[in-house]
Amino acid sequence: MSKNIKKIGVMTSGGDAPGMNAAIRSVVRTCAYHNVECVGIYRGYEGIMEGDFKSMDARSVKGIINKGGTVLKSARSKQFRTPEGRKIAHEQLKKAEIDALVVIGGDGTFNGGLVFNKEYEFPIIGIPCTIDNDIFGTTHTIGFDTALNTVVDCIDKIRDTASSHNRLFFVEVMGRDVGHIALNAGVGAGAEEILIPEENLGLDRLLESLHRSKRSGKSSSIVVVAEGDKIGKNVFELKDYVEANMDEYDVRVSVLGHMQRGGSPSCFDRVLASRMGVKAVETLLEGKTNYMVGLLNEKMELTHLREAVKGKSKIDRELLRVSEIMTT
Numbered sequence: 001m002s003k004n005i006k007k008i009g010v011m012t013s014g015g016d017a018p019g020m021n022a023a024i025r026s027v028v029r030t031c032a033y034h035n036v037e038c039v040g041i042y043r044g045y046e047g048i049m050e051g052d053f054k055s056m057d058a059r060s061v062k063g064i065i066n067k068g069g070t071v072l073k074s075a076r077s078k079q080f081r082t083p084e085g086r087k088i089a090h091e092q093l094k095k096a097e098i099d100a101l102v103v104i105g106g107d108g109t110f111n112g113g114l115v116f117n118k119e120y121e122f123p124i125i126g127i128p129c130t131i132d133n134d135i136f137g138t139t140h141t142i143g144f145d146t147a148l149n150t151v152v153d154c155i156d157k158i159r160d161t162a163s164s165h166n167r168l169f170f171v172e173v174m175g176r177d178v179g180h181i182a183l184n185a186g187v188g189a190g191a192e193e194i195l196i197p198e199e200n201l202g203l204d205r206l207l208e209s210l211h212r213s214k215r216s217g218k219s220s221s222i223v224v225v226a227e228g229d230k231i232g233k234n235v236f237e238l239k240d241y242v243e244a245n246m247d248e249y250d251v252r253v254s255v256l257g258h259m260q261r262g263g264s265p266s267c268f269d270r271v272l273a274s275r276m277g278v279k280a281v282e283t284l285l286e287g288k289t290n291y292m293v294g295l296l297n298e299k300m301e302l303t304h305l306r307e308a309v310k311g312k313s314k315i316d317r318e319l320l321r322v323s324e325i326m327t328t
Contacts, residue, residue, distance in 0.1 A: 005123065005284055007037040009053070009098040012070040013044030013112070014104040014124040016261055017129045017143025019269035020070040020104055025061040026277020027102050027127075032058040034285060039098055043073045044105070045080035045112055053096050062072055063110050065270055068146075068263050074105075080112060083119070090120045099123065100284045102277075106130035110292060110305045111144075117290055125280045126292040126305055129273075131261055133180040136311025137303030138294025142276065145268040147174070147260045148185050154256055156187035157223060162220035168210065168242065168249035172235040175226035178313055182226035183259070187323050192221040194323050195238075197228040198315045206231065206238075209327070215246050221249070275300055 010027045012020050024040070031038035032184040040060075042052040064071055079085035093101075100123035103113050113124040128135040131147035151173050162169045171191075173181045179196025183251035192213050194199055201209075206223075213221050225235050239251045265273070272295060279293040279300040291302040303311075 005036065005037060005099045006286075007098050008100050008102060008281060008284060009039045009041050009048075009096075010072070011041035011044050011047065011071050011104065012055075012074045012129070013103060013109040013241045014074060014076065015106070015130065016069050016074050017131050018068045018146035018261070018263055018265035019142035019273040020129050021064040021067045022265055022270045022273035023104050023127050023129060023142055023277050024070070024072060025065050026274045027281055028056045028061045028279045029058050030281040034281065036281070036285070039096065040072050043075040044077060044109070045089065046074075046075040046077040048092055049077070049079060049085055051092040051096065053098075066264050068265065069263075076108070086116055086119060089116065090122065096273065100289070101125075102127060102245040102280045102284070104129045105258070106132075106135060107174050107309050108267065110309050114290065114309065123284055123289040124305070125283050125289065126308065127273075127276045127280050128288075128294060128308070129290055131181065132175055133176060133179045134313045135292070135294075135308055136313050137292055137301075137308045138296065140268075140272060140295050142269055142273045143261070143265070144180065145272075146263060146266045147181055148188065149266055150260055151181060151256060152188045152260070152262055154254075155185065155191065155224070158254055159189070159220070159222055160220060165250060166220055168221045168223070168251045170223050170225055170235050170239055170253045171250070172225045172253070172255045174256075176228040179226040179315055180313070182229075183315060183319055183323060186224035187319060187326060189222065189224070190326070191224040192218065192327055193223040193277055194246075195223065195229040195231055196226045196315065196326070197226055197230060199320065200230045203231060203241060207242070210242065210246060210249070229254045
């Protein structure tokens with residue numbers, strides 16, 4: 001174990017995700033287990049520059065494993081993107097005698113950590129926490145599983161209304177660059193069609209699919225749309241197009257929005273966050289820096305932050321094939 005690291009700071013940054021609190025709890029308690037001081041940093045990089053720190057021990061994180069959001073709050077910082085801002089941040093960390101950081105968030109959080117480490121050689125380990133599951137180097141990010149359960153539950157409820165009124169529902173879910181939520185939730189909820197950024201179905205094929213569903217006897221349909229889907233400018237444009245070309249359906253749109261980020265984390269996300277927190281702290285204590293902890297082949301593995309940021313999370317092609325069969 002490294003004798004140079006006696007105090008570790010932990011922060012959350014970027015969009016919140018269910019399981020962030022479980023990750024904070026794990027980091028704090030792993031520090032306590034190894035007799036290392038832990039400091040909670042409020043509001044991410046913004047809080048570092050303002051010196052918004054609070055000492056945390058094992059008891060200070062009791063009762064938070066089941067809570068959504070983040071007790072350390074989160075913020076996006078424009079000032080930290082400047083050399084002047086990062087200089088202030090480094091001075092604040094030195095003043096507080098913090099020796100290393102565990103940063104919990106997504107690629108923006110990791111990018112900030114990379115730049116900061118390059119300028120000041122400050123030890124940093126990242127924990128991937130984003131519902132989009134769009135980080136390279138892990139099969140699951142914290143929050144993804146909970147978001148899927150939330151989306152599937154919402155679609156199940158929407159289907160009740162769709163069936164009662166012979167309606168076609170376009171359900172928009174998060175996923176600006178990748179379609180992990182749409183694909184997995186669409187398969188899990190039995191959607192008639194799934195639209196994701198990675199696969200441009202095209203308007204004609206969408207209509208053909210909906211006509212086929214109608215001919216097969218379906219009186220209602222659910223189409224799950226990732227917000228980054230490339231068929232139309234937005235989900236409302238898709239609605240207008242289908243209404244103009246299909247009289248058979250009464251078309252509605254439901255945008256699930258930020259409800260996907262909230263709620264109590266699933267058991268899977270709580271366990272994942274606990275495992276990642278332990279791995280993050282112990283990686284720092286082993287003298288390693290600039291890594292992200294991730295789940296690969298059911299084991300905790302390390303990926304360099306540079307690769308995590310530059311690499312592209314790929315859609316599961318086998319699951320895509322399953323979705324095509326299921327929507328027949």
